[in-house]
Amino acid sequence: MSAHGLSGPRVRLDRLPRRRRVNATMEALAWLAAAIGVGILGVMVWSIASKGWSALNLDLLTKPPIPFSLTNAPQGLSNAFAGTLVIVALATAMALPVGILVAVYLNEFAPPSIRSSVGLVIDVLAGVPAIVVGIFVFVLLVVGSGQSAIKGAFALAILMLPFVARTTMEVLALVPNSLREASLGLGVAHWRTTLSIVLPRAAGGIVTGTVLAVARVAGETAPLLFTSSIAGTQTSWNPTHALQTIPVAIFELSESPDPKDHARAWAAGFILLLFILLASLTARWLSARRTRI
Amino acid sequence: MSAADVTATPTRRPFTGRRVRFGDVLLQLVAGAAALGATVLVGLIVWKLVDGSRLALSKYGLGFVTHVAWNPVAGHEVYGAGSFLFGTIVTSFFALLIATPVAIGIALFLTELAPRTIRAPVTALVETLAAVPSVLVGLWGILVLGPVLRTDVEPWLHSALGWIPLFGPPSSSGASVFTAIVVLAIMILPIVSSISRELFLGVPPELKEGALALGTTRWEMVRGVVLPYSRGGVAAALILGLGRAMGEAIAVTQVIGGGVFIHWNLFSTGDTLGSKIASSYQGASTQLQAASLIYLGLVLLVLSLAANVAAQVIVRRVARKHGVTRGGHA
Secondary structure: OHHHOOOOOOOOOOOHHHHHHHHHHHHHHHHHHHHHHHHHHHHHHHHHHHHHHHHOOHHHHHOOOOOOOOOOOOOOOHHHHHHHHHHHHHHHHHHHHHHHHHHHHHHHHOOHHHHHHHHHHHHHHHOOOHHHHHHHHHHHHHOOOOOOHHHHHHHHHHHHHHHHHHHHHHHHHHOOHHHHHHHHHOOOOHHHHHHHHHHHHHHHHHHHHHHHHHHHHHOOOHHHHOOOOOOOOOOOOOOOOOOOOHHHHHHHHHOOOOHHHHHHHHHHHHHHHHHHHHHHHHHHHHHHHHHHO | OOHHHHHHOOOOOOOOOOOOOHHHHHHHHHHHHHHHHHHHHHHHHHHHHHHHOHHHHHHHHHHHHOOOOEEOOOOOOEEOOHHHHHHHHHHHHHHHHHHHHHHHHHHHHHHHHOOHHHHHHHHHHHHHHOOOOHHHHHHHHHHHHHHHHHHHHHHHHHHHHOOOOOOOOOOOOOOOHHHHHHHHHHHHHHHHHHHHHHHHHOOOHHHHHHHHHOOOOHHHHHHHHHHHHHHHHHHHHHHHHHHHHHHOOHHHHHHHEOOOOOOOOOOOOEOOHHHHHHHOOOOOOOHHHHHHHHHHHHHHHHHHHHHHHHHHHHHHHHHHHHOOOOOOOO
16 A cells, blocks of 8 residues: 555544535536536537538538629538548548558568657657648648648648557457467468457447547647648549538638627538538447457 | 467477567557657757747847847847846746636535536536637637726726726726736636646545545635645646646737837736737838848747646656556546
């Protein structure tokens, strides 16, 4: 006990009613804290859902925005939806293989010292603020040659990488060592064991981690501000141009004084939140199913 | 090869040490290159930010960090990070101050108090809060939370506690440092509470049961066993939350209002390192301004790296002491 410094509070055993009152107060405060946490989520989701639902229409998905529009012509954010699809897909394609390889190296090949030091680097990378990642890609790639969706995707991939690597490492660590030993004992090469025994066994967990990572970066604004924000209003799928995205569009619309812009921001935010919540629920369901087997 | 092969020729080839297989070398090289790439990336981020801010770095040196100035007007151009650094520290400190008791309360509720049936759903709901994108928290902050704080909370705090300089005259719009603090507190709440929850779950049950068997109330058990046992880990969780609050740019930009000054009135507008960078995304007018913005990014990077490394070191030390990894088993 003393190793943890548990000297313990001085308890006056003779004052039981008072101690019970203190205990009841503290328990009530803990209930209150939980109510606050759930309540904030409820209020926030309710605001977004109710305001977003009433502003939702098909034009949002199919029509591009009209800059400096003074008329009431219907306008949407089709350019932002296309851009988000392109950029998130590209970012996943960049981060997923690298993240899995990093995890495979650290879990299957690296000696313990490298494993812990590179593991620390991965955690540090996860702690770099998103806006700093945006500035970094701006200095590295955008200065001199301009923005593009690929550069935006690269910035998002940097945010995804530590997340994918960490979740993959956790899943790889759950693969029973007896499987590896059985395979190696049969004379199967280490690389073969890794690729056809260990990774297939971990595939479910990697899919879950990827879904969560996609849900997380789909809502990221900061890395895209400096890499893919100054975009046209036409719907485009060309990743060599800067493309508008939903988070950046919401960011810009939220700074506007026009209530019509706010309505579109709520509607786009509602769709984004719906996607993210569905993705997290799917991931939760996938991992629950996996642990039950 | 089947199992029969192996048993049929048990000593097909005498074992002469490790055979070098091409596939092993290849996979190890490719995977090792990915790990090396991730490591190099962290170094590259630091180097590129230093490189990009060179102009401001050579003109202002380290004095930039504390100098209060941001004037892009040609002829009077002068830049400094002082007011933004101040804003970052004030907002993240007060956000942590608000979030800490609530987050620890939630974690204690989930591990010690909650009936079994609501434990899982409440855990999931609180973690869902972390999944809401910052731009949506900001949108909600400026259009819903800000007006409520301005009309109800700020006047009340001002009349009750106005003698403290922190609670000055209420803001004219919903945008204020105070709104940013509340928004940040909401954003770090799920992070701190979910790490604390894992730590509390890792407290050995025999210690808790021992305390209860000695006749302590539940709160005395928490105060005497749970909190002291997980002290180090909770400190790391708080530092991680602080780092997250300092690095958040988007939601803060939406609600803080902007401005280059140092003042103690939380109900006035302000700026943080992150929000200044984010609000300048449409371009800098001069090379020096661009370099100064990147310099702000460098200051922010150093702050958040320091917070993260400190937290990770504490986590690793605590894990080694308790012989568990990542705060125990859920």
